[in-house]
Amino acid sequence: MEKLISVIVPVYNIEDYLPRCVDSLLAQTYQNLEIILVDDGSVDTSGVICDGYAKKDARIKVVHKKNGGLSDARNAGMDVATGKYIGFVDGDDWIDQDMYRSMYEACEKEQAQIAVCRYKQIRTSSGETFVPEIDASTGNSVLLSKTRALEAYLCEDEQYVIYNSVWSKLFLAEMVKDMRFPVGKNSEDIMFTTKAFCKMERLAYLNAPYYNYVLDREGSIMNEKVGQRRLRDEIPFWQEQISHLAKEGMTELSDKAAYRFYRRLLFYYIDFMENKDTRGFAGEIIKELKKEKENIVRIYKKDYVATGDKVRMKLVLAFPFAYYCAVKGYDKYVIPLRAKA
Known part of the structure; x- marks a missing residue:
């Protein structure tokens, strides 16, 4: 039945x-x-x-x-x-x-x-x-x-x-x-x-x-106040996810979830920088990354972390605005050249 x-x-x-x-x-x-x-x-x-x-x-x-x-x-x-x-x-x-x-x-x-x-x-x-x-x-x-x-x-x-x-x-x-x-x-x-x-x-x-x-x-x-939603709700939930996996004894999966979380923060940073109304949120993302620096350094030594991600993370932690300019330059010049090739 x-x-x-x-x-x-x-x-x-x-x-x-x-x-x-x-x-x-x-x-x-x-x-x-x-x-x-x-x-x-x-x-x-x-x-x-x-x-x-x-x-x-x-x-x-x-x-x-x-x-x-x-x-x-x-x-x-x-x-x-x-x-x-x-x-x-x-x-x-x-x-x-x-x-x-x-x-x-x-x-x-x-x-x-x-x-x-x-x-x-x-x-x-x-x-x-x-x-x-x-x-x-x-x-x-x-x-x-x-x-x-x-x-x-x-x-x-x-x-x-x-x-x-x-x-x-x-x-x-x-x-x-x-x-x-x-x-x-x-x-x-x-x-x-x-x-x-x-x-x-x-x-x-x-x-x-x-x-x-x-x-x-x-x-x-989902259309309301994306900046506040990401900072107030999404980021704490991603962090809770990482912590929950660790408590369940899934250490490797917890680290992989953290890796994805840090990559997501880089996306949030660029997204917030694109609009003058959300640039204040971009600063909050950098604060979050620097707060997590010790764990980022540990996880980014893992074999599954892409070389490009390691470079991007080093740059954004040291010079956030330079990282933003590099991303925009890549989008403006490199991607169109590759499309023509």
């Missing part, structure tokens, strides 16, 4: 997007679903839309609550979920009709505690759909061990592309039932995914983009 999947959908002021999302869930070829719509204090007609769907289909449950943010809404959904598996869909996105059947069957076939799929990026401003290149040679699903899956996730593997997002995954409920998202924070998926991966034994990887992610919806959390 097919097991129940609880799908948690946070809803906040998305009346123009919500019907498309819910309709995509009702159209799933896997029908044994518990669809939990969490109205997070919406002030538009989103709550009414939720109630209307609940009257039409008994699989839909609606939770109305005061506004507490995305994490709080997901937690409220987890509190009432009864499924054997738990999935998440953001209310302004939608999914392909075979998503949950494919992920469920992969978990059951591989005896995996988590299934992961890829996604399509939808740009609402232009109507453009960006579909990542998919290599279908891996077949329907591939079984990855805990260590291999963590390696792919932390090191941004090109063969097995695994994102932080919980909406690209299906979780065995008993494994995550005691976990909750940190309320009042953005980028909350980083630690939920990391902790879940540390608990699992096996992961089923599906090399197919079943999820449709709306990239630039006006009013979306």
Whole structure:
């Protein structure tokens, strides 16, 4: 008998997007679903839309609550979920009709505690759909061990592309039932995914983009105050990830996660320097790098650290603005020359 999947959908002021999302869930070829719509204090007609769907289909449950943010809404959904598996869909996105059947069957076939799929990026401003290149040679699903899956996730593997997002995954409920998202924070998926991966034994990887992610919806959390979000939420979560892996006894993976974190800080620095309104944040990134200098020196002696990364890190630690100028010069002169060659 097919097991129940609880799908948690946070809803906040998305009346123009919500019907498309819910309709995509009702159209799933896997029908044994518990669809939990969490109205997070919406002030538009989103709550009414939720109630209307609940009257039409008994699989839909609606939770109305005061506004507490995305994490709080997901937690409220987890509190009432009864499924054997738990999935998440953001209310302004939608999914392909075979998503949950494919992920469920992969978990059951591989005896995996988590299934992961890829996604399509939808740009609402232009109507453009960006579909990542998919290599279908891996077949329907591939079984990855805990260590291999963590390696792919932390090191941004090109063969097995695994994102932080919980909406690209299906979780065995008993494994995550005691976990909750940190309320009042953005980028909350980083630690939920990391902790879940540390608990699992096996992961089923599906090399197919079943999820449709709306990239630039006006009013979306991801579009708000990127500088503050990176400093207040993302950086502390990346640091917590590194610490958590070390506490779990995964020293090498912790160091590799730190390496990726330091590379990410270099990207943040250049990104902030590009705009005069965010250059103050660039200074904060340099402070963070210098604070981590001792650990950076240790990790950058590892064999897996690219030579170019070693050079870039030495330059930015000694002369941050010179590093910025070097990057801009490379982009302006070297890349066009290589394109012509």
